[in-house]
Amino acid sequence: MIELIGELGPLLVAMQVASGILLISGGVFSVVGGIGIVRLPEFYSRLHGGGITDTAGVILPLLGLMLISGSWLVAIKLAMIMFFLFIASPSSSHALAKAALSWGIKPTLEHGESVYVENAPKATGDQR
Amino acid sequence: MNHVLTAAAMLVLVTMTLAFVRAWLGPTIFDRVLALNMFGTKTVLLICVAGFLIERTDFLDLALLYSLMNFIGTVALLRYARYGTFNDSLKDAGT
Numbered sequence: 001m002i003e004l005i006g007e008l009g010p011l012l013v014a015m016q017v018a019s020g021i022l023l024i025s026g027g028v029f030s031v032v033g034g035i036g037i038v039r040l041p042e043f044y045s046r047l048h049g050g051g052i053t054d055t056a057g058v059i060l061p062l063l064g065l066m067l068i069s070g071s072w073l074v075a076i077k078l079a080m081i082m083f084f085l086f087i088a089s090p091s092s093s094h095a096l097a098k099a100a101l102s103w104g105i106k107p108t109l110e111h112g113e114s115v116y117v118e119n120a121p122k123a124t125g126d127q128r
Numbered sequence: 129m130n131h132v133l134t135a136a137a138m139l140v141l142v143t144m145t146l147a148f149v150r151a152w153l154g155p156t157i158f159d160r161v162l163a164l165n166m167f168g169t170k171t172v173l174l175i176c177v178a179g180f181l182i183e184r185t186d187f188l189d190l191a192l193l194y195s196l197m198n199f200i201g202t203v204a205l206l207r208y209a210r211y212g213t214f215n216d217s218l219k220d221a222g223t
Contacts, residue, residue: 019129020129023133023135023136024136028139030139031139031143033143033166034142034143034144034147034166037146037162037163038146038149043159047162050162050163050166053143053169053170054169057170057173061140061176062176064136065176065180068180074188077185077189078188080192081172081176081188084195084196085195088199091199092165092199092206093162095202095206096202096206099158100156100158103210105158
């Protein structure tokens with residue numbers, strides 16, 4: 001599946017270089033999303049950090065892996081995984097934001113007012 | 129190429145650790161659901177990269193299956209957090 005560099009021509013070398021660039025940049029986007037989800041101050045901001053990870057952090061590495069896949073079957077399976085994650089992860093984020101809004105968590109507005117702390121449910125099982 | 133794949137897998141592991149930190153710290157249940165969703169997505173990516181490192185094509189089937197399970201698990205957890213129960217009939221659930 002993985003060819004040696006330089007053995008089969010400059011096109012394959014270019015594809016492997018492009019694959020490496022895509023993989024590393026996808027990893028960097030994932031780490032940026034991870035730092036965002038830890039350091040941002042409020043739930044809806046963290047949702048954006050998760051969204052960065054779910055879209056760019058998935059599309060770029062899987063595109064990089066598709067470039068170095070040896071057979072068409074592997075590339076098609078990777079395309080299926082990419083398509084499903086691209087559809088399902090933002091849907092989960094949207095459902096999460098809608099559930100949080102209907103629970104009562106309000107986003108922090110421009111001048112800092114928010115009812116975040118008072119209305120936030122704690123993660124215990126006996127809420128109902 | 130193995131070095132690039134190992135570096136990408138290390139970056140994905142760092143992201144998973146950061147998501148776990150948010151799952152530990154998050155004051156509300158929604159922060160934890162978000163962190164778990166991100167953890168599952170990164171697990172799928174880690175399985176794909178590990179499959180290319182080990183040079184077996186079977187890992188991609190595992191990744192596809194786990195992405196489906198992660199999606200269903202997140203939606204089920206949100207339903208429980210919203211209604212307090214897993215019932216299908218909404219008259220048993222709270223508002």
